Amino acid sequence: MAEETGPPPPAAAPPLPLAAEALKEALGDRLLEVKPQTVPPIVRLAPGALIEGLTLLRDRPELRFDFLSSVTAVHWPKRERPFDVVYHLYSTTRRLRLAVKIDLAEGEEAPTACGLWPAANWHEREVFDLFGIRFAGHPDMTRILMPDDWVGHPLRKEYPLEGHPRDHLQYREVGTAEHVYNYGKAPIRGFGWKKEVEKTGVGRG
Amino acid sequence: MLRTEEMEINMGPQHPSTHGVLRLILHLDGETIAGMRPVIGYLHRGVEKLSEHRTYAMIEPLTDRLDYVAAVSENFGWCGAVERLMGVTPPPRAEYLRVVLAELQRIASHLLWLGTHALDLGAMTVFFYTFREREMILDLFEAFCGARLTTNSMRIGGFLEDAPRDWLARVRHFLKIFPGRMKEYEDLLTKNRIFVGRTLGVGVLSAQDAIAYGVSGPPLRASGVSYDVRKATPYSAYPEFEFDIPVGKNGDTYDRYLVRMEELRQSCRIIGQALDRMPDGEVRAKVPKYIKPPQGEVYHAVESPRGEQGFYVISEGGEMPYRVRFRAPSFANLQALETMCRGRLVADVVAVIGSIDIVLGDCDR
Numbered sequence: 001m002a003e004e005t006g007p008p009p010p011a012a013a014p015p016l017p018l019a020a021e022a023l024k025e026a027l028g029d030r031l032l033e034v035k036p037q038t039v040p041p042i043v044r045l046a047p048g049a050l051i052e053g054l055t056l057l058r059d060r061p062e063l064r065f066d067f068l069s070s071v072t073a074v075h076w077p078k079r080e081r082p083f084d085v086v087y088h089l090y091s092t093t094r095r096l097r098l099a100v101k102i103d104l105a106e107g108e109e110a111p112t113a114c115g116l117w118p119a120a121n122w123h124e125r126e127v128f129d130l131f132g133i134r135f136a137g138h139p140d141m142t143r144i145l146m147p148d149d150w151v152g153h154p155l156r157k158e159y160p161l162e163g164h165p166r167d168h169l170q171y172r173e174v175g176t177a178e179h180v181y182n183y184g185k186a187p188i189r190g191f192g193w194k195k196e197v198e199k200t201g202v203g204r205g
Numbered sequence: 206m207l208r209t210e211e212m213e214i215n216m217g218p219q220h221p222s223t224h225g226v227l228r229l230i231l232h233l234d235g236e237t238i239a240g241m242r243p244v245i246g247y248l249h250r251g252v253e254k255l256s257e258h259r260t261y262a263m264i265e266p267l268t269d270r271l272d273y274v275a276a277v278s279e280n281f282g283w284c285g286a287v288e289r290l291m292g293v294t295p296p297p298r299a300e301y302l303r304v305v306l307a308e309l310q311r312i313a314s315h316l317l318w319l320g321t322h323a324l325d326l327g328a329m330t331v332f333f334y335t336f337r338e339r340e341m342i343l344d345l346f347e348a349f350c351g352a353r354l355t356t357n358s359m360r361i362g363g364f365l366e367d368a369p370r371d372w373l374a375r376v377r378h379f380l381k382i383f384p385g386r387m388k389e390y391e392d393l394l395t396k397n398r399i400f401v402g403r404t405l406g407v408g409v410l411s412a413q414d415a416i417a418y419g420v421s422g423p424p425l426r427a428s429g430v431s432y433d434v435r436k437a438t439p440y441s442a443y444p445e446f447e448f449d450i451p452v453g454k455n456g457d458t459y460d461r462y463l464v465r466m467e468e469l470r471q472s473c474r475i476i477g478q479a480l481d482r483m484p485d486g487e488v489r490a491k492v493p494k495y496i497k498p499p500q501g502e503v504y505h506a507v508e509s510p511r512g513e514q515g516f517y518v519i520s521e522g523g524e525m526p527y528r529v530r531f532r533a534p535s536f537a538n539l540q541a542l543e544t545m546c547r548g549r550l551v552a553d554v555v556a557v558i559g560s561i562d563i564v565l566g567d568c569d570r
Contacts, residue, residue, distance in 0.1 A: 074519060119419030145245065161254060
C-alpha cells in the first residue's frame with residue numbers, strides 16, 4: 001500500500017487558454033466557441049471536428065484530458081440544430097475539468113468516441129436510448145436503460161412526463177408469454193374504479 | 206469425443222450476489238468466463254426526466270433514492286451543484302456538518318459493502334459485525350434528521366436545523382469505539398486464508414484500463430491512480446482537513462478491500478478534525494424562498510463512497526432545472542466488469558462484483 005500525501009501537482013498554466021489555443025491551432029474555425037467562465041469551462045466544436053479535438057485534448061502532453069467522466073445530451077427543441085452532445089473530461093495528471101460540446105440536427109449522427117475511450121460505450125448507448133441520437137461507428141447501438149422494445153426517447157422535451165402506458169408502449173408479440181407482453185393493451189382501472197364498483201356492483205371482490 | 210462449445214447463461218437479475226437487479230449474460234467456456242454482457246436498467250425510474258418537472262428543492266428527495274445506501278453524498282452533491290449555480294456559500298458550520306455527515310455515510314456504505322462482500326465469499330461473521338456499527342451510524346442519522354437511509358437533511362444553502370443537542374458528542378463516542386471494531390474486521394479478513402485466496406490476484410484492473418473505462422472511486426485508486434474528487438477538485442470544507450488518499454498497487458480485489466479499509470480510517474480522521482474545529486453560528490445561508498438560479502450550467506462532482514458522483518445542471522432561469530444529468534459512478538464502474546472477469550472462473554465474478562461495490566439504484570437512475 002502506497003499512500004499519497006503530497007499536495008496536488010500545481011497546474012503549469014491556466015487550463016483553458018492552453019486547451020483553447022491548441023484546439024484553435026489544430027482546428028481553425030472548426031472551434032466554434034470558448035466559454036472560460038463556466039464551471040467547468042466549455043469549448044464548442046463543429047461536429048466534424050469532434051474526434052480530432054478529443055484526440056488532441058486526450059493526447060497532448062500538456063493537456064492530458066484522459067478521463068471521460070460522462071457523455072450526455074441536451075434537447076433544445078426551439079433551436080435549428082436541436083441537440084447538444086456534451087462530453088465532460090477530466091485530466092488525472094493536471095486535475096482539471098473541461099466540457100466539450102457539439103450540436104446536432106434532428107436525425108444527424110454524432111461520431112462515436114468509443115475508439116478513444118471504451119467508457120464512451122455505455123454513455124453513448126444511454127444518449128441513444130433517452131434522446132434517439134445515433135453514434136456513427138458505435139459497436140453496439142442498443143437501448144440500455146429502457147426496455148429493448150420501448151418506443152420513443154423519454155428525455156426529449158416533447159415526450160410527456162405523465163400518461164397512460166399504452167400510449168407509449170408497443171409491446172412485441174411473443175408467443176410464449178402473450179399475457180405479459182399484452183399488459184399495456186388491457187384497460188387499467190383509474191382512480192374512479194371504486195365509485196364505479198359501488199354504483200354498478202361489477203368488479204367487487 | 207465430447208462436443209464442447211461456449212455456453213451462455215444468465216446470472217441475475219435475481220441472483221443474490223449481484224447486489225440488486227443486475228443481470229449478467231455470461232459466455233462460458235467450461236467454467237471460464239469467455240465474455241460477458243451486463244444488462245442494466247431494471248431499476249430505471251426516470252429521475253432525470255422527473256427532475257425537469259420539479260423545483261430544485263423537490264429534486265433533493267429524489268437524489269436520496271439514486272444511491273440509496275449513500276443518500277447523504279447525493280444530497281451533498283445536489284445542494285453543492287445548485288449552490289454553485291446560484292453563487293451561494295453555506296456558512297462554515299453547515300459545511301463542517303455536511304462533511305461529518307458525508308464521512309459517516311462513507312463509513313456506513315463501506316461497512317455495508319464489507320459485510321456483504323465477505324458474505325459473498327463465505328465469511329458470515331463479518332456481516333454481523335459491520336452491521337452492528339452501521340446501525341450506530343444510522344442511529345446517528347436518525348437522531349440528526351429523523352430518517353435512517355433517505356436522510357434528505359440538507360437544504361440548498363445549508364441545513365434546515367442545527368444538529369440536535371449532544372449529537373456531536375455521540376459522533377465522538379462513535380469515533381472512540383470504531384477503531385477497535387475495525388481491528389475486529391481486519392482480524393477476521395486481512396490474513397484470512399480463504400478470503401485472501403478468493404481475492405488476491407482476482408479481477409485485476411490495470412491503471413490504463415481503469416482510466417479508459419472511466420472507473421472512479423476505490424476501484425480506480427486500488428489500480429494505483431490517486432484520483433479522489435475531495436483532493437482533485439476540492440469542494441465544501443475538504444481543503445481544510447488533512448487526510449491521505451490510499452492507493453493500491455495491483456488493482457485486484459484484495460487491493461480494493463485494502464483501499465476501502467484505509468478509507469474508513471481516513472474518514473474517521475476527517476470527522477475527528479471536523480469535530481475539533483466545528484465552528485459556531487448559522488447553519489443556513491440567506492437563500493430566496495423560491496430558488497431560481499440564473500441562466501447557466503454547472504458540472505459539480507463529489508466523491509461518493511462509490512466514486513465520482515457528478516451533477517450536471519442546466520438552468521434557464523426558471524424555478525425548475527432545464528436539464529439534470531446524474532453522473533453515476535456505479536454506471537461507469539460496471540462497464541469495466543468484463544475486463545476484470547474475462548478469463549476467470551464464475552465464482553470470481555461474485556468476488557469482483559462485490560469488490561466494485563455497485564448500487565443499481567445509482568446505476569440505473
